[in-house]
Amino acid sequence: MGLERPGLALANLASLPHISAAGAIATGTHGSGDHNQGLASAVLALELVDADGELRELSRDADPVLFPGAVVALGALGVVTELTLAVEPAYDVSQRVHLGLSLERLAADFDAVFASGYSVSAFTSWDPDRAAVWVKHRTGAAEPAGSVAGAVPATTPQHPIGGMPAHNCTAQLGEPGPWHDRLPHFRAAFTPSRGDELQSEYLLPREQAATAIARLRALGPRLAPLLHTSEIRTVAADDLWLSPAYRRDSVAFHFTWIADPTAVAPLLASIEDALLPLGARPHWGKLFSCTPEQLDRAVPRLRDFAALAQDFDPKGKFRNDLLATWLPASQA
Ligand SMILES: Cc1cc2nc3c(=O)[nH]c(=O)nc-3n(C[C@H](O)[C@H](O)[C@H](O)COP(=O)(O)OP(=O)(O)OC[C@H]3O[C@@H](n4cnc5c(N)ncnc54)[C@H](O)[C@@H]3O)c2cc1C
Secondary structure, eight states: OOTTSTTEEOSOOOSOSOSOHHHHHHTTOOOOOTTOOOGGGGEEEEEEEOTTSOEEEEETTTOTTTHHHHSSOTTOSOEEEEEEEOOEEOOEEEEEEEEEEEHHHHHHTHHHHHTSSSEEEEEEOSSSSEEEEEEEEEBTBOOOOSOBTTBEEOSSOOOSSTTSOGGGBOOOTTOOEEGGGTSSSBOTTSOOSSSSOEEEEEEEEGGGHHHHHHHHHHHHHHHGGGEEEEEEEEEOOBOOTTOTTBTSOEEEEEEEEOSOHHHHHHHHHHHHHHHGGGTOEEOTTSOOOOOHHHHHHHOTTHHHHHHHHHHHOTTOTTOOHHHHHHOGGGGO
């Protein structure tokens, strides 16, 4: 990517630096921030080896119609061998964790809480009804004085998961550092999150945040025993066909589950019952249980993408059972 050269930065990162750019982009991976789009939105051009072994180059400038379909592509179009990303001058970030925000207040003051920093995440287990708010500032921007919506700044470093060492996390307590060592929650050389876990995430239109929080609070006593933690973030709209934030500013509800798929499955169904009617779209890189019909309704450009995949790969060289289930054109 060239980012090893000093002085360059991406606008945002996911919660961990351990993932590859190609894998994160292919699955629509995102961080948080009212004005921050997912990582795939930084892609200006890509090169891939297609099903015939031919090298194809696509760019936003040269292929404005197809390009938004080819970036979050689930590996279905070919093997990405090169990515050109939009960068900006390197910047520093500081972060503080604010503890004890009630979920009722989070829902009521949603916009203010998520506007309190460049990148903001709220962690909760849904029961008890409290959240910790991780606020990341680009240095130079004004830090909120004192509390965020009544939540008070932590005086010791925190980990999003109770019982895990805060040492695994990037520096907190307002200590400035380079963008790549503050925007992710987890440090590159250490175990991210719990390590042994399942994950799910759903992105909804941002205006549904309060309703979704109320519905998830109602599920709280069932969710909490199977959760390591849950993270609420905001993601800015983009134009990438398979992006869960396609054409809508979004609120994202992430769940870090214990590693027990049988126990988690009924909860995914309950969460989807609660959130799909609000316009939820699942994160492609995490567990979900939507039927193909539900997915087709939730993802507006799924059929266009299926046609694009068919065009790039008519014999299905890059198709697997999962893609065959998800993509409508291949269900025939
Ligand atoms: C601890 C943890 C924290 C996470 N935090 C976040 C987060 O903050 N935000 C978020 O949105 N997600 C998050 N995720 C999910 C994660 O970003 C996705 O699972 C992402 O796909 C992982 O990247 P990877 O490099 O491991 O992908 P891989 O598993 O290697 O790849 C994912 C898919 O991408 C495609 N792919 C990979 N490489 C290529 C290539 N060269 N060409 C074509 N297709 C390719 C393939 O279809 C592949 O199946 C997290 C996951 C974990 C485990």
